[in-house]
Amino acid sequence: MIDLHTSATANGFKASIMLEECGLPYAVTKYDLVARQNLSPDYVAMNPVARIPSIVDHDVPDGRSVCVYGTQAILQYLAEKTGRFLPGDSVMRAAVYTWMGIVSSDVGPAYSGQFAFSVLAPESIPWAVDYYDRLVDRMLLALETQLARNAYLAGDEYTIADIIAYPVAATSARRYPGNLDSLPALSRWAQSVGARPAVQRGMKVPA
Ligand SMILES: N[C@@H](CCC(=O)N[C@@H](CS)C(=O)NCC(=O)O)C(=O)O
Structure with a gap:
């Protein structure tokens, strides 16, 4: 257990x-x-x-x-x-680790900063709000570019790179910039990952 x-x-x-x-x-x-x-x-x-x-x-x-x-x-x-959810091939595995790192160390902190300065800050600091909004936009564009070239983040297979990225698309990216309409590849991927029964169950934990 x-x-x-x-x-x-x-x-x-x-x-x-x-x-x-x-x-x-x-x-x-x-x-x-x-x-x-x-x-x-x-x-x-x-x-x-x-x-x-x-x-x-x-x-x-x-x-x-x-x-x-x-x-x-x-x-x-x-x-x-x-x-x-982790390919045996070392080159594909490297792509999985790369995209997991991007989501954890680049996309995640960009959203943390954006949330801190746009939602939590007791007073608005326009420079910081703009800095993090632009950083988040840049990170979303990187995901969009990758997903326009590949079915999944690390290639043609659903891997732990997609599992680590999906909740960001389903929660943070829906908060800012509001929807994914301007990012067709990211939208297509989010829809396909979000349709998986295990993903739907996992998104309801904790009840
Ligand atoms: N590097 C960690 C970050 C985890 C994290 O930021 N957790 C937040 C919630 S999403 C938390 O526990 N915040 C409470 C706190 O910092 O006291 C990971 O990838 O899981």
Whole structure:
């Protein structure tokens, strides 16, 4: 059994979609981030960064268990555990790692900054709002360009690169810039990934 520590955010959905896609049984512990439940001593002891999502896999050889934190690590760990959604070919695998890195380290932080300065900031700083709006636009254009050339982010196969990217398209990109109409390839991909039953189930976790 796997324990999933999560919240209803884009990062949380990445982990629940992967668990659903792999058909692995899991138990959900839900955290209210606004109430700072993730800062509880029990969770900090498990994951010193105290952010979600984390998983604890109790089904490890030799009776051990392991805690894995962060969407990229969780998806890679589960792909290795199940042998799914990660191509065997090293060149294709490199493309998967590249696009996972882009989503985690480029697209994700661009949206975090955009959200912080446009939604959370107590006073508007026009320079910062404009900086992050333009950065988000640039990142969406990179995804659009890649998906105009390929069925999926890392090529013709559905992989963990798509699983890590989908919740961003389904949540953050729908918040800003509002819809994906000006990005036809990203829209086509989001529709096809969003139609997968496992993705639909994962997007409803935690209930
Ligand atoms: N690098 C992490 C980022 C995780 C993250 O940003 N989690 C946010 C929710 S989406 C969080 O737990 N925020 C609460 C906090 O920072 O206290 C990942 O890829 O999973």
